[in-house]
Amino acid sequence: MPILSEVFHPISSQPPLEDLRERLRAIVRSPHVNLGRWTTAQIFYHLAGAIEGSLEGLPQGYSLVVRLLVRPLRHLVTSIRFPPWLPIPQAIRFKLDPPSDAELMAQYERLMKAIDRFQSFQEEHPPHPVLGKLSRAEWIAFHQQHCRHHLSFIRLTKASPNTDP
Numbered sequence: 823m824p825i826l827s828e829v830f831h832p833i834s835s836q837p838p839l840e841d842l843r844e845r846l847r848a849i850v851r852s853p854h855v856n857l858g859r860w861t862t863a864q865i866f867y868h869l870a871g872a873i874e875g876s877l878e879g880l881p882q883g884y885s886l887v888v889r890l891l892v893r894p895l896r897h898l899v900t901s902i903r904f905p906p907w908l909p910i911p912q913a914i915r916f917k918l919d920p921p922s923d924a925e926l927m928a929q930y931e932r933l934m935k936a937i938d939r940f941q942s943f944q945e946e947h948p949p950h951p952v953l954g955k956l957s958r959a960e961w962i963a964f965h966q967q968h969c970r971h972h973l974s975f976i977r978l979t980k981a982s983p984n985t986d987p
Contacts, residue, residue: 837941838940838941838962838965839873839937839940839941839962839965839966839969840941842937842965842966842969843934843937845973846866846930846933846934848978849862849973849976849978850926850927850930852978852979853978853979854976854977854978854979855976855977855979856975856976856977857975857976857977858972858975860920860972860975861924861926862926862976863920863924863925863926863928863929863930864920864921864922864924864929865920865972865973865975865976866924866926866929866930866932866933867920867921867924867929867932868918868919868920868972869933869936869968869969869972870929870932870933870935870936871917871918872918872965872968873933873936873937873939873940873965874917874936874939875914875917875918875948875951876940876947876948876950876961876964876965877936877939877940877943877947877948878948879948879949880913880914880917880948880951881913881914881951882913882951882952883911883913883914883951883952884911884913884951884952888952889952889953889954892908892952892953893952893953893954896953896954896956896960899953899964899967900953900956900960900963900964900967901963901967902967903967903971904967904968904970904971906971908952911951911952913951914951940965947961950964
């Protein structure tokens, strides 16, 4: 079974997150299984909310003390590995905690639109709710790591995708 997270290319000549768009198409076109606690639709909901949050802003996620302790890990989160132990803070659950009835194609379309918006975004990004101010390059790296983490729970069960979506 292909592992989707293995095809991320950190350095690419494509627009930001374009490789993500290709992986999302493969997921919705192919039979797949989920190894985690969320459905594919819930994962898409969560990722769309995170990308939208990087454009629209989100409330600060944790107390000042926790944010000051976590911010030095910014390089780890954006360059090396997304920490699976970082829970969704209560203050931003409204945007990131997926409902149980999330519908796959609706969340796929929402996520694709969020990527479109991110690619064309020209303004300064609002601060990350936990990591604080990030540059555009750090936001791209954050989304790549965040998506890699969540998409690693989805396994295609068939090597060749269909041609739909």
